[in-house]
Amino acid sequence: MTDTPTLELDLDEIQADFTHCFTGECRVNVLPILHKIGHVSTRNADLSALLAIILEVMQQPLKMHRGMVMLYDRHSDTIGIHDSFGLTEEEKGRGIYAPGEGVTGKVVETGKAIVVPRLNESLDFLDRTRAHAERGSANASFICVPIMRAEKVLGTLCAERIYMSRRLLDQDVKLLATIASMIAPVVELYLLENIDKVRLENENRRLKNALKRRFKPSNIIGNSKPMQQVYEHIRKVAGTRATVLILGESGVGKELVASAIHYNSPYAEGPFVKSNCAAFPENLVESELFGHEKGSFTGAIATHKGCFEQANGGTIFLDEVGELSLANQAKLLRVLQERSFKRIGGINPVRVELRIITATNRNLIEMVENGTFREDLYYRLNVFCITLPPLRERGSDVITLADHYVNRFAAENGKSVKRIATPALNMLMSYHWPGNVRELENVIESAVILSDDGVIHSYDLPPSIQTSHESGTTNALTLEDKLRAVEYEMIVEALKNNNGNVGETAKELGLTRRMLGIRMQRHRISYKTFRTRVTDALD
Structure with a gap:
């Protein structure tokens, strides 16, 4: 050769x-x-x-x-x-x-x-x-x-x-x-x-299918009755082309619901463009939403396609729509009515075919009554309304979500955190969660980082969840209260680990049986509570 x-x-x-x-x-x-x-x-x-x-x-x-x-x-x-x-x-x-x-x-x-x-x-x-x-x-x-x-x-x-x-x-x-x-x-x-074109198309299709699976309603975490109603609404509206208004407090997951609707809709093959109306300065909202022509104002050095034009053939998600000024509300209303608009400085109208999903944590009906939100725009947006419940009304979903975040952040941070201790679970359940799911996510991420023994304890949770002001309890926790809470939690966890065996529990805690007995009596803890019965094992 x-x-x-x-x-x-x-x-x-x-x-x-x-x-x-x-x-x-x-x-x-x-x-x-x-x-x-x-x-x-x-x-x-x-x-x-x-x-x-x-x-x-x-x-x-x-x-x-x-x-x-x-x-x-x-x-x-x-x-x-x-x-x-x-x-x-x-x-x-x-x-x-x-x-x-x-x-x-x-x-x-x-x-x-x-x-x-x-x-x-x-x-x-x-x-x-x-x-x-x-x-x-x-x-x-x-x-x-x-x-x-x-x-x-x-x-x-x-x-x-x-x-x-x-x-x-x-x-x-x-x-x-x-x-x-x-x-x-x-x-x-x-x-x-x-x-290359065929491969890119196949890869694009694969990614969209992956996103569709990720955002399908059954994958939104939570099985409480209020969420079951949300899932049913998503299922019914996703296959249509109707405009959707999503209401709920900050942090309840409005964007996740919008994603689930888009990726299960007739527009799923098109783009999904997200825009936060509260994030733009007032003088730039029109340009960001509808675009501008080159030279139309100082700094317009090139033609810019706005969010509506970028979303053509797909879905546009306008978050915090209640923050729009009356002037920009009028422009949005025109697009909803005519499905066309002009870029700033443009002459020819731009026509779009897309689905519009909006969301807000504001009370739009009250804003209409106060004259800060256009009534005609409200009825244009409110074709189909989905109201997301706050986390405090979702019962055991708090635990389900917390477990999910523990597994996620443990994997992301390379830690072997496996579970949440019972006292910590009680704190999570009793807290009123003003920041909703977003706040819970942050709390669990922090607790996973702080955990040293594979378990999230109550003392791993942020102080805001343990104070009377934030949690709604009547008495503030003194140092003595805090020490008693830690002691109670450690005894309960050790009894669980040893199936209620007092001798083994005392050995694990480094105490004598007598010292452990005194502390159990002080906290009114019975070892019998932690004994696994044969019938329980068979069940």
């Missing part, structure tokens, strides 16, 4: 070589065909038309037994036969290689042509197609040249035939290299527009 030198070809030298005839074969006759290939490649970027010409040239004037055009898929890191002659469809399907694998793989890996003068003398020729094993071509030579563009290997052009003259073999190597360099731009365009 030998490598050809770097192919910096001298056309005069090639033409001189081609004018020599051996065994009745004159390569000068191929020059008009090269001209035709060049003409087709510059006028028409159709790879199929080019390959039809090339394979015909290889099969007839060049008298090749087999010819293959192989393309390199960088994403899957595989090289496959794109078009060929002399191979059956079954043989073509078997011709798949990795870079560095076999002759073809080495050409792709090195970017250099390889010539095998005798197939039966090459250890690198793998015969992956098994064409030679079935029909035999031991005396044939194999030529494989890279198809390259800007030093990037796109594939290979390979041929096989029996040569009686080494000079003719060398000429065909140069000829195939010339053809490969001529078709490289068309091959690159084909890979970009077809293989």
